[in-house]
Structures are given as structure tokens and as C-alpha cells.
Amino acid sequence: MRVMVVEDEEALTTLLRYNLEAEGYDVETVDHGEEADLALREHVPDLLLLDWMLPGLSGVELCRRLRLRRETERLPIIMLTARGEEADRVRGLATGADDYVVKPFSVPELLARVRALLRRVKPAEIAERLAAGDLEMDRVQHRVRRAGRDLHLGPTEFRLLEFLMRSPGRVFSREQLLNSVWGRDVYIDERTVDVHVGRLRKALADTHERDPIRTVRGSGYAFDETFG
Numbered sequence: 001m002r003v004m005v006v007e008d009e010e011a012l013t014t015l016l017r018y019n020l021e022a023e024g025y026d027v028e029t030v031d032h033g034e035e036a037d038l039a040l041r042e043h044v045p046d047l048l049l050l051d052w053m054l055p056g057l058s059g060v061e062l063c064r065r066l067r068l069r070r071e072t073e074r075l076p077i078i079m080l081t082a083r084g085e086e087a088d089r090v091r092g093l094a095t096g097a098d099d100y101v102v103k104p105f106s107v108p109e110l111l112a113r114v115r116a117l118l119r120r121v122k123p124a125e126i127a128e129r130l131a132a133g134d135l136e137m138d139r140v141q142h143r144v145r146r147a148g149r150d151l152h153l154g155p156t157e158f159r160l161l162e163f164l165m166r167s168p169g170r171v172f173s174r175e176q177l178l179n180s181v182w183g184r185d186v187y188i189d190e191r192t193v194d195v196h197v198g199r200l201r202k203a204l205a206d207t208h209e210r211d212p213i214r215t216v217r218g219s220g221y222a223f224d225e226t227f228g
């Protein structure tokens with residue numbers, strides 16, 4: 001899960017990064033509203049922690065803009081603010097934020113709100129177990145079983161399967177898979193995706209078993225929603 005932190009107070013950014021990473025999130029930090037706006041046009045994280053007062057484009061204005069774009073209209077957003085007045089709380093939520101935390105806040109409380117919001121908006125992505133047909137994935141123990149037997153997947157195949165299983169039926173291009181499974185800063189050939197999908201298929205199914213991965217010619221791959 002990726003969290004973007006947009007905050008201009010360096011000490012707070014450092015604290016948030018440290019604690020979010022300790023919880024297992026991938027963290028990206030940005031200290032300017034405009035910069036965040038540009039970054040969010042290129043890639044959308046799973047959740048945004050957004051400071052209300054930023055130099056230049058404010059958090060409130062950025063939040064409003066994000067809600068007008070299709071790609072970010074549902075992005076989970078928690079606003080961070082130094083102001084605690086009721087009127088400002090209401091304004092913060094009226095701009096489209098999902099939740100609101102007043103500085104100074106306790107880190108455990110913020111983390112609990114992050115978890116709660118993700119659980120609410122992305123239940124499949126935060127679930128400890130994913131299952132389809134006779135296939136089960138335990139995301140905590142990093143185990144995959146099919147019809148009760150343990151499957152041995154490499155780390156990349158595991159992440160690939162996890163990503164596909166989270167959105168059954170949805171077709172992902174090789175480029176989308178590279179960005180989401182390998183990371184957007186990694187420059188590798190799209191054919192690498194085919195190699196790993198091949199390995200994943202081999203690990204998932206014996207010759208007599210059904211293949212849960214669907215190849216969509218000219219488009220990419222999907223986890224077959226009719227599997228099971």
C-alpha cells in the first residue's frame with residue numbers, strides 16, 4: 001500500500017515516514033502543493049495525508065482539485081491541520097477529505113485512522129487473506145495454497161498474484177503491472193512481465209488444473225473472475 005504525505009514541516013514528514021514505513025506502507029513525501037498535484041497526475045497512491053497549510057497551492061485547494069479529476073475523485077484523503085476550530089473541520093470535510101486530524105496528533109491515532117480508512121474504502125486490499133475457488137493466499141504469512149497444498153512462489157510471482165487477485169476480472173496492461181508490482185522507478189522490459197506470468201502459471205496449476213490467469217490479447221492479463 002502506498003501512502004503519499006504532502007507536508008512542508010520536515011520534522012513531521014520524517015516522523016510520519018518512519019512510522020508509516022514501520023507499518024509496512026510504501027511512503028512518498030512531497031513538500032509543495034503544486035509538486036503534489038503534478039505527482040498525483042502521474043500516479044495515484046492508495047491514500048493521501050494532506051497538510052492543510054502548504055506554501056503555494058494549499059491543501060484545501062489541492063483536495064478540491066483532486067475531487068474533480070476522475071483518477072483521484074475517490075482517493076482516500078486525510079487532512080492534517082493545526083487549526084482545531086469546528087468551522088474549519090467542517091470546511092475541511094466539505095472540500096472532499098475523508099477524515100481530518102488536528103495537529104498535534106498522536107502517531108498511533110493517525111495510524112489507526114489510516115488503517116480504518118483503508119479498511120473502509122479498500123477492504124480487498126487490506127484483507128489478510130484472499131481466496132478464489134480452491135486458491136487461497138495468506139498475505140501475512142506469505143503463503144499460497146491450492147486445494148490444500150502449498151504452492152511455492154517466488155517473491156515477484158507472489159506480488160503479481162496478490163495484485164491480480166485484488167481485482168478479479170480487471171485487465172491490467174504490462175505497463176500497469178510493471179508500475180504496480182515492480183515499482184514505477186524500475187526500468188525493465190515489458191516482456192519481463194510475460195516471463196513472470198509464465199512462472200506464476202506454472203506454480204499455480206498442474207496440467208489438469210484450471211489456469212486462473214487470463215491473457216487478454218493485445219491488452220494484458222487479468223485474474224479470471226469466473227475462476228473457482
Ligand code: CA
Pocket residue numbers: 007008009051052053054
Ligand atoms: Ca504546513
